[in-house]
Amino acid sequence: MAAVPLVRIRALNPAPVNASGDYVLYWMIAFRRARWNFSLDRAVEWCRELSKPMVIFEALRCDYPWASERLHRFVLEGMAANARQFAAAGAFYFPYVEPSIGAAKGLFAAVAKRACVVITDDFPAFFLPSMMDAAAKKCSVRLESVDSNGLLPLRAAAHAFPTAFAFRRFLQKELPKHLQEMPARDALARTQLPRLKTLPSKIFRRWPAASAGLLNASGDALTALPIDHSLVPASARGGSIAAERIWRSFLKRRLARYLEDRNEPELEGASGLSPYLHFGHMSSHQIFAEVARSEKWTEARLALRATGSRSGWWRMSEAAEAFLDQLVTWRELGFNFCAHRGDADRYESLPEWARATLEKHAGDRRKWRYTLEEFKAGQTHDPLWNAAQTQLVRDGRLHNYLRMLWGKKILEWSKTPREALRVMIELNNRYALDGRDPSSYSGIFWCLGRYDRPWGPEREIFGTVRYMSSENTARKHRVREYLKEYAPSANRPIS
Ligand SMILES: Cc1cc2nc3c(=O)[nH]c(=O)nc-3n(C[C@H](O)[C@H](O)[C@H](O)COP(=O)(O)OP(=O)(O)OC[C@H]3O[C@@H](n4cnc5c(N)ncnc54)[C@H](O)[C@@H]3O)c2cc1C
Known part of the structure; x- marks a missing residue:
């Protein structure tokens, strides 16, 4: 196994490694998987260095923003899959599900106290960065966060890029240095690390490990938790085993037609992987490695010039290049x-031209105006918008093309652009399985002008921010079956 690149590792506190501790602790908070994971690789490195066993600690709190049965069950299914995989590898896995608000207080400090060193995941969005900062203050041994987010290490770039084009050009120059740096396919295979039998009983007495029933979210297991029970689980199953199944089917059957089909709402032309990427049940390194293998691709094929162009750099098939442009350029742009x-x-992060034009038109008359509750319930005058909202509420996902339209219309029908932003964040992050992710903010802010340029003619409300209309969408794309499937009459009550 190659060493984890140093550019992916950050020490979050100045505390030393305690070589006389009992174990190396991997606190899994974002890359919730047993494979293709630099954090796990780093924990294995420390175990080898110190000749210590590893404890993998994966917790689910109940007070995160938008906590619901839908999100909880997806994460729990991931934990159940991890429990099986870590048991098969002989690793010590401690899954914990917080039963009531505040119950987990003190748990991290208690588990970290006996550790030699703590490794965690470096995820740059949602409440995770502030949780890591707080943990760093409590941890009396070295706490390292490891970046296993994407192909480009987060800290290989020195600043945020304003457009996909500029980022792509940077990637084309920088990425070749990192493509050989892959996390281990299966870091625990053949490691023969020392084994840990158990943790101190006083930890388990106060914070019992989650039962198999809870991890499988069976029976009433979820009912007792203080989370939003009105948002029921979506039909998609969580976890790395489900992710693997979806990925294999896409790679084998649909990738070849990705370019033609991905923008068609009635075709399942895209991969459907975003919830798995978001919760870390699937790694973009694995996806990339397997696309490259199926294309019989080697690095020698890379174009030498970094032009920033969407196609022709990887020198793979057009479909594979289009897919990697989403997975690598667009996804990692948000990270x-x-x-x-x-x-x-925050609204203030929009480019200056977008803020100026939106502010200039903030007072324009709105022909239609809806409240958050009306948006939530899909009660607008526009059947296509309502259908998209129904899909989001019912299935926890939304087709990418319709998602752009969905956001643009929220801008058009809200009292102000700031209010539109609030509505988009609330709906996207509450209902979408893949919400609360860097890509959530890329997509939502794109509707308001981030990563885009001014478009003429200047219009009411939008100013020069790019406009989209349902009529055009319905003309350019087949939506009849989609409307039938998600027409509001087929709605199930939300709450
Ligand atoms: C208003 C709005 C909100 C959005 N919210 C989210 C969100 O909460 N979470 C989320 O992951 N994506 C979000 N997106 C981006 C995009 O819609 C989804 O990533 C995509 O639809 C996921 O479907 P897929 O996995 O089948 O994608 P595929 O087409 O199969 O693409 C593969 C992967 O590439 C990444 N990707 C694809 N398109 C984009 C994109 N436009 N921007 C960034 N990454 C992309 C995703 O990780 C995706 O899983 C949003 C877009 C808009 C316009």
């Missing part, structure tokens, strides 16, 4: 923004 800006979720 880049969040890692380098503390204000990625």
Whole structure:
């Protein structure tokens, strides 16, 4: 196993390694998987260095913003899959599900106290950066966060990029240095690390490990938790085993038609992987490695010039290049923004031209105006918008093309652009399985002008921010079956 690149490792506190501790602690908070994970690789490195066993600690609190049965069950299914995989590898896995608000207080400090060193995941969005900062203050041994987010290490770039084009050009120059640096496919295979039998009983007495019933979210297991029960689980199953199944099917059957099909709402032309990427159940390194293998691709094929162009750099098939442009350029552009800006979720982070034009038109008359509750319930005058909202509420996902339209219309039908931003964040992050991610903020802010340029003619409300209309969408794309499937009459009550 190659060493984890130093550019992916950050010490979060100045505390030393305690070589006389009992174990190396991997606190899994974002890359919730047993494979293709630099954090796990780093923990294995420390175990070898110190000849200590590893404890993998994966917790789920109940007070995170938008906590619901939908999100909880997806994460729990991931934990159940991890429990199986870590048991098969003989690793000590401690899954914990907080039963009531505040119950987990003190748990991290208690588990970290006996550790030699603590490794955690470096995820640049949602409440995770502030949770890591707080943990660093409590941890009396070295706490390292490791970046296993994407192909480009977050800290290989020195600043946030304003456009996909500029970021792509940077990637084309920088990425070749990092493509050989892959996390281990299976870091625990053949490691023969020392084994740990158990943790001190006083830890388990106060914070019992989650039962198999809870991890499988069976029976009433979720009912007792203080989370939003009105938002029921979506049909998609969480976890790395489900992710693997979806990925294999896409790679084998649909990738070849990605370019033609991905923008068609009625075709399942895209991968459907975003919830798995978001919760870390699947790694973009694995996806990239397997696309490259299926294309019989080697690095020698890379174009030498970094032009920033969307196609022709990888020198793979057009479909594979289009897919990698989303997975690498667009996905990592959002990670880049969040890692380098503390204000990625704030209105003020919009480019100056976008703010100026939106402010100029903030007072324009709105022909239609809806409240958050009306948006939530899909009660607008526009059947296509309502259908998109229904899909989001019912299935926890939204087709990318319709998602752009969905956001643009929220801008058009809200009292002000700031109010539109609030509504988009609330709906996207509450209902979408892949919400609360750097890509959530890229997509939402793109609707308001981030990563874009001014477009003429200047219009009411939008100014020069790019406009989209349902009529055009319905003309350019087939939506009849989509409307039938998600027409509001087919709605299930939300709450
Ligand atoms: C208003 C709005 C909100 C959005 N909110 C989210 C969100 O909460 N979470 C989220 O992951 N994406 C979000 N996106 C981006 C995009 O819609 C989804 O990533 C994509 O639809 C996921 O479907 P897929 O996995 O089938 O994508 P594929 O087409 O199969 O793409 C593969 C992967 O590439 C990444 N990707 C694809 N398109 C984009 C994009 N435009 N921007 C960034 N990354 C991309 C995703 O990780 C995706 O899983 C949003 C876009 C808009 C316009």
